[in-house]
Structures are given as C-alpha cells and as structure tokens.
Amino acid sequence: MRSGCSDLQRHAGRLLVVGALATGLAWAALPAAGSRRESGWRQGVFPVVSFVAYTSHFGTRSGPWGRVEPHYGLDIAAPMGSPIRNWWGGTVQSVINDSTCGLGLVIRSGDYEHIYCHLSGRVSAGTYRSGPVQLRQGQPVRTGELIGHIGVSGRSTGPHLHWGMRHRGAWMDPAVVLRAMVRARQSGGGAVRSVAPSVPPAPSVAQSR
Ligand SMILES: [Zn+2]
Known part of the structure; x- marks a missing residue:
C-alpha cells in the first residue's frame, strides 16, 4: 500500500473533476434523520471533513x-x-500499525472493506486511540462516526488520508464509489439504477445510526 504524496502535481489534472464533486459531498453527506431506510449510495459519507x-x-x-x-x-x-x-456503517475488521500504512483501520461493511491509512494518534494492545476515538477489532462503527484524525504515519510525505477499498476481496477505485454517491444525490432517490453498471451495489448492511 504505497501512499506517499511525492507525485502530487502529476495527477492533479485528472483528479480535478472528482475533487469538485467530493468537495460538495464533504459538506452534504451527513445522513439526515430518518434516512436509515434509504437504500443505494446516498448513505455514504465522504471520509475527509477538511x-x-x-x-x-x-x-x-x-x-x-x-x-x-x-x-x-x-x-x-x-x-x-x-x-x-x-x-459506511460496519465493523472494525483490523487495526493497522506498520511501516507503510502507518496507523490505520480496516472497516467491513457487507461485501466492502474500506481502509484508512497514515492516521495520527497511537496504537497499543490492538486499540487505535486518537482524541476521543478508541477503536479495536470487532467494534461496530456508525456511518459518519469520527474514526480518527489525519496524520503522516507510515510511508507518507505529507498529511493525507490514503483511502482504499475492496469489494469481495478485489481492490477497486474509491473514486468510482464517490461518483456513484454524487449521482445518487443528484437524482434525489435511492438511485442504484442511476449508477453506472460497472459499479457494484452499495453495501447492504443495516445502518446503526
Ligand atoms: Zn496512497
């Protein structure tokens, strides 16, 4: 999991479009009260607040x-x-503390695993701690819940989140999921059908919020 930012400029142009979309998501993604029964991609929350x-x-x-x-x-x-x-709501599958990801978390939501690397804080006895956050393997986490803070742990050249995603064990591009989330919101409904066919279905896990 290589996660440095040394090639920041190289890909900047290709990322502009997704960036514009997700900037909006960052502010609009908190699930509204009563939204727990909604299906599809609208439930997802953009993981970076700032x-x-x-x-x-x-x-x-x-x-x-x-x-x-x-x-x-x-x-x-x-x-x-x-x-x-x-x-997305799920369960902490593992707490990471290694030289590449640094301090990190893997959270499972149905067929999806979402991975968060380079966090600040500390890991001891299998528990990740950062401010009020305390997470360990097997713990349930809600959609939108604070799960950590941006850092530079592991192989990182500047503060950022490395956000990885696997669907049924296969790596996929998190930007595909972000686009699906934006489309679902734009269409105003659950809108799984509005998502490109190449996008797997949204996680079918109960929302604990
Ligand atoms: Zn990375």
Missing part, C-alpha cells in the same frame, strides 16, 4: 524512485489532525 485536494489517484503511478508501481487507493490531502469520518 478536504484540501486529491493528491494521488488509484492505479499505477511513478513511485518516489521513478518506478511504476500500483497504488491501491485514493490519497486525499487534509490538514494535520483534522477529522476522518467512517464512510
């Missing part, structure tokens, strides 16, 4: 030493220490 920029897209990219390497996620720059919210 969005600054997309700094690296999903796919292949040039690494810090010029080698082409895969990048299994979307890098979202944000101010150091700013809040990260849970994209």
Whole structure:
C-alpha cells in the first residue's frame, strides 16, 4: 500500500473533476434523520471533513524512485489532525500499525472493506486511540462516526488520508464509489439504477445510526 504524496502535481489534472464533486459531498453527506431506510449510495459519507485536494489517484503511478508501481487507493490531502469520518456503517475488521500504512483501520461493511491509512494518534494492545476515538477489532462503527484524525504515519510525505477499498476481496477505485454517491444525490432517490453498471451495489448492511 504505497501512499506517499511525492507525485502530487502529476495527477492533479485528472483528479480535478472528482475533487469538485467530493468537495460538495464533504459538506452534504451527513445522513439526515430518518434516512436509515434509504437504500443505494446516498448513505455514504465522504471520509475527509477538511478536504484540501486529491493528491494521488488509484492505479499505477511513478513511485518516489521513478518506478511504476500500483497504488491501491485514493490519497486525499487534509490538514494535520483534522477529522476522518467512517464512510459506511460496519465493523472494525483490523487495526493497522506498520511501516507503510502507518496507523490505520480496516472497516467491513457487507461485501466492502474500506481502509484508512497514515492516521495520527497511537496504537497499543490492538486499540487505535486518537482524541476521543478508541477503536479495536470487532467494534461496530456508525456511518459518519469520527474514526480518527489525519496524520503522516507510515510511508507518507505529507498529511493525507490514503483511502482504499475492496469489494469481495478485489481492490477497486474509491473514486468510482464517490461518483456513484454524487449521482445518487443528484437524482434525489435511492438511485442504484442511476449508477453506472460497472459499479457494484452499495453495501447492504443495516445502518446503526
Ligand atoms: Zn496512497
């Protein structure tokens, strides 16, 4: 999981479109009261509260030493220490503490796993802690819940969230999900049908909010 921001400029143009969409999402994505029965992509929450920029897209990219390497996620720059919210209600599958992801979380929501890397805070005895946040494996987390703060842990050259996503075990581009969320909101309904056919269905997990 390579997550540095050393190629910030290289991909900036390609990310502008998604950036414009998600900036709106960041402010509009808190689930409204009574929305728990809505289906489809409208329920998702953009994970970065203080969005600054997309700094690296999903796919292949040039690494810090010029080698082409895969990048299994979307890098979202944000101010150091700013809040990260849970994209979709689920369960903490694992707490990460390694040299690449740094401090991180894997959360499972149905067929989806969403991965959050480079967090600030600390991990001890399998528990991630940052401010009021305390998360450990098996713990339920609500949609939109504060799950951590932006940091530079692991292999990172600046404060950002590396946001990864797997569907049934296969890596997918989180930007595809963001676009589906935007389309669902624009159409004003549950709107799974309005989503491009290549997008798998939204997680079918009960919302605990
Ligand atoms: Zn990354």
